[in-house]
Amino acid sequence: MIEGESVDRHHWVPKREGGKDWGWLHRICHKKLHSLFDERTLARLYSNPDALKDHPDIVSFVKWIRKKPNDFIGRHDRPRTRRK
Numbered sequence: 001m002i003e004g005e006s007v008d009r010h011h012w013v014p015k016r017e018g019g020k021d022w023g024w025l026h027r028i029c030h031k032k033l034h035s036l037f038d039e040r041t042l043a044r045l046y047s048n049p050d051a052l053k054d055h056p057d058i059v060s061f062v063k064w065i066r067k068k069p070n071d072f073i074g075r076h077d078r079p080r081t082r083r084k
Contacts, residue, residue, distance in 0.1 A: 007025065013042070027073050
């Protein structure tokens, strides 16, 4: 990861759900997670990187993002509906 505006801190269990542990993520990956999942779903099902790696939307996103430069930020829209 490149230090600067292309990385964000991500709480693996959202603070609202009682999480304290966090790690660095590329900003675009962080935005993708929050565009796909609400905080409760992140806390219950995807509270670590290993839990996310086999999700089909994440797999296709990773294939796409690997072709971009390390400092690529991009954008993601807000979720259309809350996923459970």
